[in-house]
Amino acid sequence: MEKDRIKQAYLDFVLNEGHPPQSVFKLTQQLGVAESEFYQHYPNFEAIDREIWADFGRQARETAAAEPVWDGYGSREKLLAFYYTLLEILKNNRSYALMSLRRSLHRIPALSPRVLDDFRQDFEYFVSDLLRDGRVTGEIANRPLVQDGYPRFFWQQALFVLGYFAKDDTVNFERTDAAVEKAVTLSFDLVGRNTIDSAVDFVRFLVRK
Template sequence: MAASKKNQTINDQIIISKYMDYVLEQDHYPNSVYKFCKDNKIKEEEFYSFFGSLDNVDNAIWSTFFINAMTAMNNNDEYGAFSNRDKLLTFFYTFFEILTLNRSYVLFALNRYSMPIENLKQLKDLRVHIKDFAGQLIKEGNEDKSFKITKNPLSVYAEGTWLQFLFILKFWKEDSSPGFEKTDIAIEKSVNTIFDLFDNTPLNNVLDFGKFLWKEKIKWN
């Protein structure tokens, strides 16, 4: 067993796992690739065969969360028959379940810097993934619309989905409800609002969602 562990083949997922453990156990980020590799008994050339820098690992962690969520959804035989609304709901529910499983690391990562904008840099690749996913859903929805005037601009709604994700992420960070049940409510109301806008029937759910956000904003303050 000892020999097997010593000769363990290094790959990107092993590096990511060791990196997350390092951050939580040391209560700080590694100061250099050299330090990280030395403490984890990884050769530097092995690290650089997968990542060009520690910043690349930060971004890859969030991409891995996304990939794991998509894999879980696509492994569900019923997912392909879902409406686009239910696909987005399923994505957010699944993604935030994964974040909850890694909550200690995620909260640490999102509070790394005092300037919020600096903490968002690690989400650069995730932003591309989410906008691509949303764009595909919007494209599919537009194919069902007969007239050009009723079709929705892909880039606008894709960016809107990303902003929606950032709102839910902030909400989840602050959520102290049992089982993060209020985050589930926020996901449901926000997705229904987005799709009501998408389907040009926004009024009731937009007002409902607005009331919900206002109540939660008061609680935050």
């Protein structure tokens, strides 16, 4: 398909040259297609970057869900499996991942990198589903109002994991594995039923009197 060819050519160019092509014209010329063909699929190069990242995420979810044990996992394990699979994929594409992250990261560090926009949307849907399942099984406490913010909270965790991976200098990124393990355990301890729920319950009881 023409779209995949353009995406692949763009990826190859970025990997070889270390920066995006100077213009859409140059890339399409190299490919031997008309420039207008490009715009039928993408408005600009950034859109390709966003799509590549979204592909990483989708691939990670699909591969993780293909494991025979997937159905036996709870929400915590499903999220872990997603992260580990994603890291495997990123390991194979680390050069591109670092390059594209860095390009959009350093401008405004507090915000999420723009290349992750599509990735983020899918991720938040995925997490919302996990959380809903978790609430059914009782793994996650039901906290009306507060829980609407969970997907954003987990997105910060995903950013932390990506940032940790980008900076990890251990062999085979072993520390990232440990970081994922601990971050996810902590987050599920927080969203699971814990002291906070009992405290809120207690306060509500006192106030209602």
